[in-house]
Amino acid sequence: MKIATDPALHILFDLLAWGSAGLLAHLLYRWRLKEAAARVAGGMGLGYAAALAAGAIGGAWAFGSWNTAMMALPHPSHSVAGGLAGGIVGVELYKLARGIKGSTGAIWVGPLALGIAVGRWGCLLAGLPDETYGTPTGLPWGMDLGDGVPRHPVQIYESLAMLAFLGVYLAALARRAAWIETRAFYLFVLFYAAQRFAWEFLKPYPRLVGPFDLFHLLAGVMIFYALIFDARARRSL
Numbered sequence: 170m171k172i173a174t175d176p177a178l179h180i181l182f183d184l185l186a187w188g189s190a191g192l193l194a195h196l197l198y199r200w201r202l203k204e205a206a207a208r209v210a211g212g213m214g215l216g217y218a219a220a221l222a223a224g225a226i227g228g229a230w231a232f233g234s235w236n237t238a239m240m241a242l243p244h245p246s247h248s249v250a251g252g253l254a255g256g257i258v259g260v261e262l263y264k265l266a267r268g269i270k271g272s273t274g275a276i277w278v279g280p281l282a283l284g285i286a287v288g289r290w291g292c293l294l295a296g297l298p299d300e301t302y303g304t305p306t307g308l309p310w311g312m313d314l315g316d317g318v319p320r321h322p323v324q325i326y327e328s329l330a331m332l333a334f335l336g337v338y339l340a341a342l343a344r345r346a347a348w349i350e351t352r353a354f355y356l357f358v359l360f361y362a363a364q365r366f367a368w369e370f371l372k373p374y375p376r377l378v379g380p381f382d383l384f385h386l387l388a389g390v391m392i393f394y395a396l397i398f399d400a401r402a403r404r405s406l
Contacts, residue, residue: 171313174296182291190284197279201342205350206276213263213273220263221256228255236383237300239375246300249285250365250384254391257358272402274354279342282335282357286328293324303371321371330364352402359395362388 198206209217232251237244260273292301296314303321305311311319334357342349348356366388374382 170310170319171315172294174294174314176295176298179291179295179299182288182294186284186288186291189287190280193283194276194280197342198276201345201349202276209273209276213269216267217260217263217273220259222259224259224262225252225256228252228258231255232383232387236374239377239383240300248384249288250362250387250391253281253358253361254387257391257394271405272351272354272398274357275350278338278353278357279335282331282338282361285361286331286335289324289328289331293322301372303368304373306371323368323371326368326371327364331361334360347406351406352399355395355399355402358391359399362391362395366392 229247229249229252230245232254233246233248234244236248237246263269264273292299293312293314296302297316301324302314303323305318306321307319308321310322312322313319338349338353338357341353366385369382369385369388370380372382372384374384376382377386
């Protein structure tokens with residue numbers, strides 16, 4: 170299946186991703202997360218926001234550029250996985266310095282899941298220049314991005330996976346499941362990293378260790394983080 174691509178579409182879908190994430194954050198705040206948001210806003214301070222922003226921006230560009238530095242034509246780039254990992258590091262260091270216990274990420278889960286799901290379509294429609302395309306495939310849903318080669322639409326795989334997670338999360342939020350506030354962020358990170366680890370085998374990125382690329386290793390670290398912190402959160406229930 171050949172699809173029309175245009176790198177400019179990435180910007181459009183970035184805006185759609187931010188807009189849809191912001192709208193969902195507002196709706197979830199009014200529906201179920203007002204108290205959780207108040208606790209984060211009241212207890213964290215501006216330092217929390219600064220640590221989150223610095224970590225996310227730094228991680229996005231550090232890991233994205235590290236990956237593209239290993240390509241034939243090295244150049245700066247950014248990465249959603251790197252941004253998530255950097256944001257986690259920034260917030261956890263801030264919490265450690267302030268002596269803050271427990272998860273503060275519950276309010277970010279829905280917007281992050283939706284933002285990633287929407288944004289990945291921009292990566293697909295941006296075509297080959299976006300450098301997030303999949304490896305060649307003979308499967309009937311392989312997509313030709315302009316070079317005549319049917320490829321795994323890994324961006325769609327990830328979008329559908331995150332939408333599935335969002336559906337489970339919203340259903341749990343509707344019934345006020347006990348894990349939503351204390352464990353939801355860790356389970357989000359665990360799911361995101363696990364599905365990202367799987368799709369990396371279908372990308373032609375440079376390999377660092379055996380069959381694993383940079384984002385395999387980063388996803389593995391995030392899985393470890395999520396398992397450790399989720400176990401700690403379950404013990405505190």
